[in-house]
Amino acid sequence: MTRRLFLPTLAAPAFAQDAKPAYRKGKLKQALCNSVFGRQMPLEERCRHAQRLGVYGLDLIGPKDWPLLKKYGLIPTMVPGCGTIPEGFNKVENHPKFEAIAHQIIDQCAEAGAPNMIGLTGERRGQDARKGIDNCVTFLNKIKSHLEDKKITIAVEYLNSKVNHKDYDFDHMAYGVEMCKRVDSARVTILYDMYHVQIMEGDIIRMMRENIPYISHFHTAGNPGRHEMDDTQEMNYRGIAKAIADLNFQGFVSHEYSPVRDPLQSLEETLKIFDVV
Secondary structure, eight states: OOTTBOOOOSOOOOOOOSSOOOOOSSSSEEEEOGGGGOSSOOHHHHHHHHHHHTOOEEESOOGGGHHHHHHTTOEEEEEEEEOOSSSOTTSGGGHHHHHHHHHHHHHHHHHHTOOEEEEOOOBOTTOOHHHHHHHHHHHHHHHHHHHHHHTOEEEEEOOOTTTTOTTBSOOSHHHHHHHHHHHOOTTEEEEEEHHHHHHHTOOHHHHHHHHGGGEEEEEEOOTTTSOOSSTTSSOOHHHHHHHHHHTTOOSEEEEOOOOSSOHHHHHHHHHHHTOOO
């Protein structure tokens, strides 16, 4: 079991709120991954800080913790979904297992008001990338009508195969764009993780602008090291944030770095970078 796969077993709570949280001002809807809080902070304390800081929710939180998010006016902004980094839906032998999981997650998301679920292609393991795309298209076509009916979006994540995930299949933007074009559904999209994109291809802003119709969710982190987005790393996130906002992007920008300084101070600084007005 990895952080990106769960077997749904609990009834999903509805996330309708009588009063909306006080979200941050600015054009971008910000969310957080657990990593930004460091290693020791309990989930409820993370939720309190997330509420205080005015973000929309937390990524990669499974159903058992959704009631806790609801308590603090947060939503699960990217639900752990179908596929893992090693074993995904780029192999046809995995399709029956992940199709069953996907349908369960879609129903839970729809009941709870959770908009997005993550997808992972898996590793190549000697398979040609063209075959991987073919198999991903076949799988996504099996679940797209359910996604469309329930108004849930799957975001298939771009990961680097150079540093962190040596054999991961979807490691270039062209892979994901072709996959989305061939499935041809607004509910089948890309999770554009800019740390991974920077390692593999760079060209963050131009490539994002050219392919924004296929991108539903962003992850952020500095490179090298996947730490804070400060002057120790090579990416200009102020410019990137403005470019995303200029595209009138309506999805979530979720922060997924691992802090090396005080986590809450780093988080305050990060959120201000993305408060584009």
